[in-house]
Amino acid sequence: MKTQVCIIGGGPSGLMLSQLLHLKGIDTVVLERQSREYVLGRIRAGVLEHGFAELMREAQCGERMDKEGEIHDGFLIAHGGQVSRVDLHKYSGGSSVVVYGQTELTRDLYAARDRMNGVVIHNAEDVQPHDLKSATPYVTYRSGDEVVRIDCDFVIGADGFHGVSRKSIPRDVLKEYEKVYPFGWLGVLSRTKPVSPELIYAKHERGFALCSLRSQVLSRYYIQVPLTDSVEDWSDDAFWAELKRRLPADVAAQLVTGASIEKSIAPLRSFVAEPMRYGNLFLAGDAAHIVPPTGARGLNSAASDIYYLYHAMLAHYQNGDSTGLDQYSEKALARVWKAQRFSWWMTTMLHTFPDSIAYDQKLQETDLAYLFSSEAAQRSLAENYVGLPF
Ligand SMILES: Cc1cc2nc3c(=O)[nH]c(=O)nc-3n(C[C@H](O)[C@H](O)[C@H](O)COP(=O)(O)OP(=O)(O)OC[C@H]3O[C@@H](n4cnc5c(N)ncnc54)[C@H](O)[C@@H]3O)c2cc1C
Numbered sequence: 001m002k003t004q005v006c007i008i009g010g011g012p013s014g015l016m017l018s019q020l021l022h023l024k025g026i027d028t029v030v031l032e033r034q035s036r037e038y039v040l041g042r043i044r045a046g047v048l049e050h051g052f053a054e055l056m057r058e059a060q061c062g063e064r065m066d067k068e069g070e071i072h073d074g075f076l077i078a079h080g081g082q083v084s085r086v087d088l089h090k091y092s093g094g095s096s097v098v099v100y101g102q103t104e105l106t107r108d109l110y111a112a113r114d115r116m117n118g119v120v121i122h123n124a125e126d127v128q129p130h131d132l133k134s135a136t137p138y139v140t141y142r143s144g145d146e147v148v149r150i151d152c153d154f155v156i157g158a159d160g161f162h163g164v165s166r167k168s169i170p171r172d173v174l175k176e177y178e179k180v181y182p183f184g185w186l187g188v189l190s191r192t193k194p195v196s197p198e199l200i201y202a203k204h205e206r207g208f209a210l211c212s213l214r215s216q217v218l219s220r221y222y223i224q225v226p227l228t229d230s231v232e233d234w235s236d237d238a239f240w241a242e243l244k245r246r247l248p249a250d251v252a253a254q255l256v257t258g259a260s261i262e263k264s265i266a267p268l269r270s271f272v273a274e275p276m277r278y279g280n281l282f283l284a285g286d287a288a289h290i291v292p293p294t295g296a297r298g299l300n301s302a303a304s305d306i307y308y309l310y311h312a313m314l315a316h317y318q319n320g321d322s323t324g325l326d327q328y329s330e331k332a333l334a335r336v337w338k339a340q341r342f343s344w345w346m347t348t349m350l351h352t353f354p355d356s357i358a359y360d361q362k363l364q365e366t367d368l369a370y371l372f373s374s375e376a377a378q379r380s381l382a383e384n385y386v387g388l389p390f
Pocket of ligand 1: 008009010011012013014031032033034039043044045046047102124127158159160161162163164165265266284285286287293296297298299300302
């Protein structure tokens with residue numbers, strides 16, 4: 001098989017790049033290790049920044065998002081017995097975020113790839129990139145007993161944190177930065193009316209909680225749990241009781257509970273791999289960096305990588321200009337690190353750390369007190385939450 005761009009990973013990053021390049025006449029093949037049902041069964045991000053939404057529209061995949069997604073102009077932070085609102089619209093110069101589930105946008109991207117007869121190969125086993133430093137790299141994968149080879153100009157590593165692409169970069173070239181938090185988020189998805197039309201981030205001495213949503217009939221709630229906990233430790237009743245304890249009493253009184261339709265624990269981790277280019281391999285999205293979900297940056301950071309790569313590929317194929325490809329790693333990482341900083345700040349301010357001392361707790365309280373007493377601080381939060389410019 002031969003293609004121009006071979007993309008490893010059929011998550012949002014890989015599908016989005018494939019769709020954008022296809023619309024400009026650039027041929028791609030997407031190799032996905034899992035079945036489509038498996039990919040669509042993963043419940044993940046739900047808050048899209050303006051730039052991501054624009055990219056969906058440019059990819060001709062924004063119709064359902066624009067119809068069913070919710071525009072959010074702000075969110076709430078519950079702390080020290082009070083609830084304060086962050087006015088995103090006011091403090092970001094009129095911007096906002098779109099609440100639309102990653103599952104839905106992935107479904108839209110798959111539908112678009114199908115409409116255009118895009119090649120997405122599922123259940124591709126033992127995917128392996130080769131000759132990445134040469135001008136003629138290739139990727140192999142196994143389909144049953146057969147090993148298939150795909151020759152290409154470029155390989156895109158969009159295969160998430162556990163993928164094969166990053167591991168193909170030699171250890172003496174790759175530098176990894178990592179911070180593992182001593183807790184995770186237990187998430188529950190339920191077919192219930194959300195407790196609040198806007199997200200509520202709750203700081204509480206028993207641990208952080210988040211009231212999020214996917215639509216007005218689908219709620220997503222999280223509570224901070226120790227890393228030693230497993231999903232089996234938490235019945236639905238135990239989850240709802242603990243969530244209520246961490247919310248302000250008037251909010252807890254309005255919480256509509258119901259059976260969980262998905263329940264999972266995500267450990268919180270910050271990670272960046274540098275560089276994001278090795279020869280003709282380009283890393284994008286979770287393959288190169290992850291953040292704790294507190295600042296809703298994960299998927300949105302993937303979007304800026306795709307934006308830079310898309311434009312760099314276009315310049316290369318349309319004008320023979322490789323400047324964008326040469327600058328990709330540096331440019332993408334500059335924005336990635338800002339998302340890392342913001343996610344670390346939100347996580348540090350809002351969670352209960354098992355080893356924190358009284359001094360740390362005072363600083364957390366002061367951080368929140370300063371935030372809601374300073375327009376400049378709220379502007380900074382809003383600017384980062386709606387997404388820094390690409
Ligand atoms: C539990 C959880 C909750 C999250 N919540 C949020 C949130 O609220 N807000 C937010 O912004 N972000 C959130 N994120 C992060 C967000 O989901 C990711 O940033 C986003 O999925 C990144 O997209 P991606 O396409 O780069 O990677 P992925 O979505 O991980 O896609 C990579 C794809 O590559 C495939 N793959 C892996 N290895 C191989 C291989 N060897 N060969 C072929 N294919 C392979 C995988 O099956 C997968 O489909 C969350 C993540 C998790 C895990």
